[in-house]
Amino acid sequence: xxxxxxxxxxxxxxxxxxxxxxxxxxxxxxxxxxxxxxxxxxxxxxxxxxxxxxxxxxxxxxxxxxxxxxxxxxxxxxxxxxxxxxxxxxxxxxxxxxxxxxxxxxxxxxxxxxxxxxxxxxxxxxxxxxxxxxxxxxxxxxxxxxxxxxxxxxxxxxxxxxxxxxxxxxxxxxxxxxxxxxxxxxxxxxxxxxx
Amino acid sequence: xxxxxxxxxxxxxxxxxxxxxxxxxxxxxxxxxxxxxxxxxxxxxxxxxxxxxxxxxxxxxxxxxxxxxxxxxxxxxxxxxxxxxxxxxxxxxxxxxxxxxxxxxxxxxxxxxxxxxxxxxxxxxxxxxxxxxxxxxxxxxxxxxxxxxxxxxxxxxxxxxxxxxxxxxxxxxxx
Numbered sequence: 001x002x003x004x005x006x007x008x009x010x011x012x013x014x015x016x017x018x019x020x021x022x023x024x025x026x027x028x029x030x031x032x033x034x035x036x037x038x039x040x041x042x043x044x045x046x047x048x049x050x051x052x053x054x055x056x057x058x059x060x061x062x063x064x065x066x067x068x069x070x071x072x073x074x075x076x077x078x079x080x081x082x083x084x085x086x087x088x089x090x091x092x093x094x095x096x097x098x099x100x101x102x103x104x105x106x107x108x109x110x111x112x113x114x115x116x117x118x119x120x121x122x123x124x125x126x127x128x129x130x131x132x133x134x135x136x137x138x139x140x141x142x143x144x145x146x147x148x149x150x151x152x153x154x155x156x157x158x159x160x161x162x163x164x165x166x167x168x169x170x171x172x173x174x175x176x177x178x179x180x181x182x183x184x185x186x187x188x189x190x191x192x193x194x195x
Numbered sequence: 196x197x198x199x200x201x202x203x204x205x206x207x208x209x210x211x212x213x214x215x216x217x218x219x220x221x222x223x224x225x226x227x228x229x230x231x232x233x234x235x236x237x238x239x240x241x242x243x244x245x246x247x248x249x250x251x252x253x254x255x256x257x258x259x260x261x262x263x264x265x266x267x268x269x270x271x272x273x274x275x276x277x278x279x280x281x282x283x284x285x286x287x288x289x290x291x292x293x294x295x296x297x298x299x300x301x302x303x304x305x306x307x308x309x310x311x312x313x314x315x316x317x318x319x320x321x322x323x324x325x326x327x328x329x330x331x332x333x334x335x336x337x338x339x340x341x342x343x344x345x346x347x348x349x350x351x352x353x354x355x356x357x358x359x360x361x362x363x364x365x366x367x368x369x370x
Contacts, residue, residue, distance in 0.1 A: 003228030015276040017226055022280015024219045025231055029281070030288035032213075033206035037300060037314075041369050044362035053209035054216065055337065061217025062341035066224060074225070081229040083330060083339035083346030090335070090346055091353045093327025096320050098357020102365045104317015107332040107354075108325065109233035111318065112278055116285025118297040121307075121314040128318020129237040135319070136326040137241065140258035147327065156343040165343060193370055195204075195302075 002075035026113055035113040037105025037121060038195035044102055046190040049183040056176040064169055078156070085152040085160075092146075104128065203293050220341050229273070230338020234331040236278035237322060238262075243270040258326075274334075302369055313368055328353075 005014055032054050033039045042048025070077040101107060106114060106125045114122025158165040223231055242262050246253040253259035262269040289295035301310035325331040328350050330339070336354055339347015
């Protein structure tokens with residue numbers, strides 16, 4: 001039963017596996033066009049919805065796959081690393097990240113792919129991330145109370161709303177397909193941007 | 196090798212790319228029990244640097260100190276290796292399509308100096324915001340959503356919601 005580390009694969013392999021998975025992730029991100037800030041922000045101005053399509057397809061593929069593996073007993077989905085639901089800090093942090101997205105044009109993962117193909121704006125963005133992390137860390141004593149606030153723990157959406165995870169995934173997939181169709185119609189009506 | 200310049204802006208079909216990315220994410224969870232990420236690597240570099248310059252300072256700050264718990268060194272974090280992999284993978288893909296060379300990419304309506312200042316500002320905001328959420332678009336939103344985490348869905352909605360909220364004010368940077 002997964003995860004294979006540490007029971008089936010020795011933890012010494014962990015960092016090598018990290019590099020290999022990183023190479024695969026970086027290759028796909030770059031091939032999808034995510035090293036281009038102008039392509040990425042297209043989703044916010046309606047001229048390119050690649051971010052929405054790639055992101056939703058990836059999340060849905062992974063979670064349906066995990067639900068199957070959980071069902072067959074290959075992995076215990078509840079034991080995997082989730083994101084602790086610290087509701088208000090995530091909302092505040094998310095909105096700040098959204099502002100960073102439309103000003104900087106990247107998110108941390110995509111800026112790393114831009115670094116890989118020599119985009120200087122990607123290098124500068126990464127420098128910015130380090131400044132942001134440094135400022136937060138130095139301010140932490142002031143932010144600590146808020147940071148630990150409203151923590152619901154590592155709870156899943158189906159658990160929280162007490163619904164079946166399978167029906168939840170059906171719902172998410174339907175929403176994604178509708179979003180894919182609607183954005184296709186929007187893009188047809190919006191002036192093309194060359195980038 | 197002669198590279199066809201027309202290929203430069205031809206990218207994969209987004210659903211195909213998304214499907215492959217989903218499989219990679221699935222494999223990551225199956226192998227390691229954790230998801231993919233990116234901003235955590237920047238955090239590791241910052242913490243290690245601060246620790247080298249001022250070791251007592253990192254010991255007194257709980258946010259830094261937490262990363263040293265159990266004798267760990269932040270810089271040997273899983274995400275640092277994974278991010279090195281992303282750079283290599285992106286370089287391979289970009290080289291094969293003739294996209295790997297040094298330049299600043301920006302809208303023709305703005306200067307590259309302006310683009311770089313906003314990239315710095317955006318990066319700083321992203322790095323700052325990611326600490327609240329304990330992750331960025333890949334670590335919090337994508338990986339969180341893959342395991343159906345409530346936190347992951349909230350992160351995704353607030354990142355994209357926040358971006359749509361402010362997009363209008365920065366439209367001149369892009370279109």
